Amino acid sequence: MKRTIIILLFVSLFVTFVLSQIPDNDPELCQQRIQREDCPQTPVPWGTFNDNDEIEVYYMQAPVFEAVFGNFFGKLGGYHSAIGFYDLTTGLNYTAEYDAFFEVGNGTLPNIINVDGKDELLWCNAGILCTVPYINETYWDKNIYSTASKTYMGTINGTQLNQYIEWMQQYNISNPVYQTWDVWNNYGQDLFVPSTTCDDFTQQSIEHLGSIGINYNCSTVFKRDYINLFTEKPQPIDFTEHYDDIFKFYEAVLEIKEGSIAQIIERILSIIGLKKYIYVQGEYYLLELNYPFMNAKYDYITLPGCPANGIDYENGNFIHLN
Numbered sequence: 606m607k608r609t610i611i612i613l614l615f616v617s618l619f620v621t622f623v624l625s626q627i628p629d630n631d632p633e634l635c636q637q638r639i640q641r642e643d644c645p646q647t648p649v650p651w652g653t654f655n656d657n658d659e660i661e662v663y664y665m666q667a668p669v670f671e672a673v674f675g676n677f678f679g680k681l682g683g684y685h686s687a688i689g690f691y692d693l694t695t696g697l698n699y700t701a702e703y704d705a706f707f708e709v710g711n712g713t714l715p716n717i718i719n720v721d722g723k724d725e726l727l728w729c730n731a732g733i734l735c736t737v738p739y740i741n742e743t744y745w746d747k748n749i750y751s752t753a754s755k756t757y758m759g760t761i762n763g764t765q766l767n768q769y770i771e772w773m774q775q776y777n778i779s780n781p782v783y784q785t786w787d788v789w790n791n792y793g794q795d796l797f798v799p800s801t802t803c804d805d806f807t808q809q810s811i812e813h814l815g816s817i818g819i820n821y822n823c824s825t826v827f828k829r830d831y832i833n834l835f836t837e838k839p840q841p842i843d844f845t846e847h848y849d850d851i852f853k854f855y856e857a858v859l860e861i862k863e864g865s866i867a868q869i870i871e872r873i874l875s876i877i878g879l880k881k882y883i884y885v886q887g888e889y890y891l892l893e894l895n896y897p898f899m900n901a902k903y904d905y906i907t908l909p910g911c912p913a914n915g916i917d918y919e920n921g922n923f924i925h926l927n
């Protein structure tokens with residue numbers, strides 16, 4: 606009797622140990638290698654704008670450098686994006702953007718770390734709103750980086766900017782996790798998991814500004830990047846049961862620790878024999894990839910109030926995972 610209890614106790618301790626995943630974005634274990642000037646940990650508040658201020662809104666894009674994305678993406682048009690505000694009344698400028706706090710590599714793949722002799726997966730995939738009370742004219746300048754651009758989107762007043770600030774702070778709270786992939790059954794139609802990247806933030810910013818009264822010129826070219834994964838419906842799985850396969854998968858993908866998204870895509874595709882997984886909101890899902898498995902696209906977004914010419918998240922066929 607006693608013996609059974611001890612064995613049961615041992616088994617349950619073991620199970621608890623295996624089950625207890627390390628918390629995501631553990632502040633001790635996740636370390637930013639480079640602290641970005643334009644993403645201060647303690648953001649400078651923009652203050653409150655006078656209702657009558659006249660403010661120009663810009664959609665800003667800059668090339669994501671080779672160091673981050675490699676040639677593959679450069680050729681396709683890999684951009685970082687942000688929203689810029691020029692307050693013509695005060696002469697002050699502002700930038701709002703969203704990014705992976707520990708950079709896109711960590712936003713896309715976990716780290717394998719050893720805890721008490723056992724391998725564990727550590728995710729440092731926090732996403733964060735970055736707001737600075739200036740526009741970095743060097744980074745977003747097409748005279749310096751030929752593919753950078755600032756596209757004038759429209760003019761708002763101070764009341765509208767104050768409303769936008771509330772919205773962006775809410776966005777920051779609702780989107781604490783960066784998600785690189787748009788997970789589709791097929792592109793532009795059946796979406797299982799929407800991405801949460803800089804482009805999602807800028808797109809939703811433009812949509813929100815539309816809903817609070819900005820008028821867009823429908824001739825304005827508005828495009829963004831999509832990093833796509835194609836699969837049958839991802840199946841939620843039990844982490845403990847799939848522990849070995851999940852590790853085999855990430856070990857294979859992480860084999861070369863540093864790499865671009867393009868290299869990550871290539872590596873995932875090359876490990877044909879292994880089961881493939883994705884991590885979404887703290888849960889692992891098993892994937893059954895569909896042709897063309899993965900790709901990246903630079904595609905149109907429909908402007909609010911304009912005829913549809915891009916992916917329509919609102920009216921598209923969004924399939925919930927649970």
Ligand SMILES: *[C@@H]1O[C@H](CO)[C@@H](O)[C@H](O)[C@H]1NC(C)=O
Binds near residue numbers: 634638708
């Ligand atoms: C990614 O996360 C690991 C683990 O915390 C950390 O060592 C590394 O510095 C992070 N990379 C960046 C670019 O922040």
Ligand SMILES: *[C@@H]1O[C@H](CO)[C@@H](O)[C@H](O)[C@H]1NC(C)=O
Binds near residue numbers: 763764765818819
């Ligand atoms: C700001 O713009 C909105 C939307 O066009 C308008 O309803 C509001 O009256 C404007 N406020 C001021 C102070 O001009």
Ligand SMILES: *[C@@H]1O[C@H](CO)[C@@H](O)[C@H](O)[C@H]1NC(C)=O
Binds near residue numbers: 691696697698739
């Ligand atoms: C804001 O941007 C404008 C246009 O580039 C520039 O002329 C102005 O000096 C900037 N204001 C500040 C305070 O940097």
Ligand SMILES: *[C@@H]1O[C@H](CO)[C@@H](O)[C@H](O)[C@H]1NC(C)=O
Binds near residue numbers: 742
């Ligand atoms: C502005 O952008 C340049 C080029 O990317 C960068 O070197 C610099 O640190 C940035 N400055 C600020 C204040 O963010």
Ligand SMILES: *[C@@H]1O[C@H](CO)[C@@H](O)[C@H](O)[C@H]1NC(C)=O
Binds near residue numbers: 647734735736774
């Ligand atoms: C965004 O949220 C983080 C907490 O996740 C907080 O530290 C940061 O100050 C917020 N940024 C802004 C601009 O509100």
Ligand SMILES: *[C@@H]1O[C@H](CO)[C@@H](O)[C@H](O)[C@H]1NC(C)=O
Binds near residue numbers: 822823824825
């Ligand atoms: C809209 O944009 C087009 C193309 O840039 C431009 O030719 C046209 O003048 C703009 N219309 C308005 C009302 O600003």
